[in-house]
Amino acid sequence: xxxxxxxxxxxxxxxxxxxxxxxxxxxxxxxxxxxxxxxxxxxxxxxxxxxxxxxxxxxxxxxxxxxxxxxxxxxxxxxxxxxxxxxxxxxxxxxxxxxxxxxxxxxxxxxxxxxxxxxxxxxxxxxxxxxxxxxxxxxxxxxxxxxxxxxxxxxxxxxxxxxxxxxxxxxxxxxxxxxxxxxxxxxxxxxxxxxxxxxxxxxxxxxxxxxxxxxxxxxxxxxxxxxxxxxxxxxxxxxxxxxxxxxxxxxxxxxxxxxxxxxxxxxxxxxxxxxxxxxxxxxxxxxxxxxxxxxxxxxxxxxxxxxxxxxxxxxxxxxxxxx
Numbered sequence: 001x002x003x004x005x006x007x008x009x010x011x012x013x014x015x016x017x018x019x020x021x022x023x024x025x026x027x028x029x030x031x032x033x034x035x036x037x038x039x040x041x042x043x044x045x046x047x048x049x050x051x052x053x054x055x056x057x058x059x060x061x062x063x064x065x066x067x068x069x070x071x072x073x074x075x076x077x078x079x080x081x082x083x084x085x086x087x088x089x090x091x092x093x094x095x096x097x098x099x100x101x102x103x104x105x106x107x108x109x110x111x112x113x114x115x116x117x118x119x120x121x122x123x124x125x126x127x128x129x130x131x132x133x134x135x136x137x138x139x140x141x142x143x144x145x146x147x148x149x150x151x152x153x154x155x156x157x158x159x160x161x162x163x164x165x166x167x168x169x170x171x172x173x174x175x176x177x178x179x180x181x182x183x184x185x186x187x188x189x190x191x192x193x194x195x196x197x198x199x200x201x202x203x204x205x206x207x208x209x210x211x212x213x214x215x216x217x218x219x220x221x222x223x224x225x226x227x228x229x230x231x232x233x234x235x236x237x238x239x240x241x242x243x244x245x246x247x248x249x250x251x252x253x254x255x256x257x258x259x260x261x262x263x264x265x266x267x268x269x270x271x272x273x274x275x276x277x278x279x280x281x282x283x284x285x286x287x288x289x290x291x292x293x294x295x296x297x298x299x300x301x302x303x304x305x306x307x308x309x310x311x312x313x314x315x316x317x318x319x320x321x322x323x
Contacts, residue, residue, distance in 0.1 A: 007086030
């Protein structure tokens, strides 16, 4: 059997400082991707000039999609994914560096799990100069062993319904996932949406190895933060605003898509239960003391543990966050 063709969907926006190093790490992969689709979101720096120079070194490999106006991360990635022609599609940020075996390891993981639609890995956290911080992506996200084991067993849907573990910059997906996942509804980041739809319709695989240097330089469009005690306290005390209303709206989009796709009723039902929880949370009173009965009801049903991203921390947020 001949190896699957691989496209790379690379989203850029004012990434001139790092994009050359990332492109060269992609071109150094074995197997080398069939194509790199660069979706630029209106860069005003030298990003496109750098991409064009490197494209000239490898004729026919790099294609550029220019934007007339800012689209945002999720929409920009969606158009890159839609334009890819390979059987497998790897997602790439503009400022990371791929380890030499990234594509080979992820492609092998999908080959070993023919029914699964997406695989993701861990990553090594590095600073702007590429110096490792000693942290990993799974470590900073506080990914539980039980969650990884569930993904490995093919039971990732309930995990990803509760919280996202998948960072787009570490993923490889089958092209057929596009039929179910696109378009990406408002309020969702591309990686979390692709992951939960993949888990619902075919399954998600995970590689525990760090296959990417995930660069944190202070200007990331989407990054990851070390969850210190101070960070957790700040999250609890941040005003609620429209966050919970947005979570309910997002979950409604998921229920609608899963229903339209005709996925297993138990998965539609689980998403419907999460919608019930997020809707009840969104309707909690503005006055903190009046929230207690509603929060207690959700606690007693086990809803925070089953359907919210941070479990007990979400209980505290619902009780203590100012309106």
